[in-house]
Amino acid sequence: MLLVADSGSTKTNWLLTDKNSFTTEIETIGFNPFFHNSDFILNELKKNQTLVQYADAIKDIKFFGSGCSSDDRKNIVVSAFKNMFPNAKLFVDHDMLGAALAACFNSAGLVAILGTGSNIAFWNGTHIHPTNHGLGYILGDEGSGSYFGRKLITHFLYGIMPDDLSKKFFQKYSMNKEMAIHHVYHQPGANVYLASFSKFLSDEAQHPYIQTLIYKGLLEFVETSVLAYPQHQNYPVHFIGSIAFHFKTILKQIADEKKFMVGKIIVRPVDELLAYFTQSPEK
Numbered sequence: 001m002l003l004v005a006d007s008g009s010t011k012t013n014w015l016l017t018d019k020n021s022f023t024t025e026i027e028t029i030g031f032n033p034f035f036h037n038s039d040f041i042l043n044e045l046k047k048n049q050t051l052v053q054y055a056d057a058i059k060d061i062k063f064f065g066s067g068c069s070s071d072d073r074k075n076i077v078v079s080a081f082k083n084m085f086p087n088a089k090l091f092v093d094h095d096m097l098g099a100a101l102a103a104c105f106n107s108a109g110l111v112a113i114l115g116t117g118s119n120i121a122f123w124n125g126t127h128i129h130p131t132n133h134g135l136g137y138i139l140g141d142e143g144s145g146s147y148f149g150r151k152l153i154t155h156f157l158y159g160i161m162p163d164d165l166s167k168k169f170f171q172k173y174s175m176n177k178e179m180a181i182h183h184v185y186h187q188p189g190a191n192v193y194l195a196s197f198s199k200f201l202s203d204e205a206q207h208p209y210i211q212t213l214i215y216k217g218l219l220e221f222v223e224t225s226v227l228a229y230p231q232h233q234n235y236p237v238h239f240i241g242s243i244a245f246h247f248k249t250i251l252k253q254i255a256d257e258k259k260f261m262v263g264k265i266i267v268r269p270v271d272e273l274l275a276y277f278t279q280s281p282e283k
Helices: 038-046 049-054 071-084 095-104 145-158 163-173 177-185 190-195 198-203 208-226 242-246 248-258 270-279
Strands: 002-007 011-017 023-029 060-065 089-094 109-114 118-123 237-240 262-266
Touching (some): 002 095, 002 270, 011 049, 038 071, 060 071, 060 095, 071 089, 095 118, 095 270, 109 242, 145 177, 145 190, 145 242, 177 190, 208 248, 237 248, 242 248
Parallel strands (some): 237 262
Antiparallel strands (some): 011 023, 109 118
């Protein structure tokens, strides 16, 4: 059996298939080896009954995850998987590669991730060019869920958010300064915590303040990331992730203004990844 997974910092989407008639979807929390060790990952895997049920039958795993950008980080995930799936051939790599394969297969293009975090790279059809983007929620992540969560919290606490939205925000989250500081500075998973507020963006997406906030955040990502690549003039720019998907109208507006072509917008790449590996079983 083949198990394919795309893991962001918030959640992991898995597809398990026998490559014939059986395919099932699985969802777990996101696994990021910058924040999670092997024991934590293994314990979380064991909580999923489907993964436990088919653990011995799984022969091939393709896992693409946030934070799997170096051998030592990949090995954290590999160690957990070897314990959980003793008969499986393992392939673990960065979610940027997964995004590129899902969006482009073997064609060239720019690939941008706009989910919990943000990233971008040029895929030439066979490999990803080195990039200085993907700096994480402290130094980067422009236009991502964590970016917008940070903006919402600070705008609420600073009194910048309009009164009608501020009341709704408080009713939903009971936010105060102490709570924000506690979760961001004293609890693990600050990026996931910040990104959790992006649901408020979706719920209030038609409010002029939210529209402006989304536009400015996506514009900042485009200006700092997309336009930094000269390839944006000659290749489509594909977007992966929930932020890109839910706010694609604004994203396409910015693309028209900045004169680049939007390619695919994919909310979750695991479906395309399964197609890629089942169509090309030797990969």
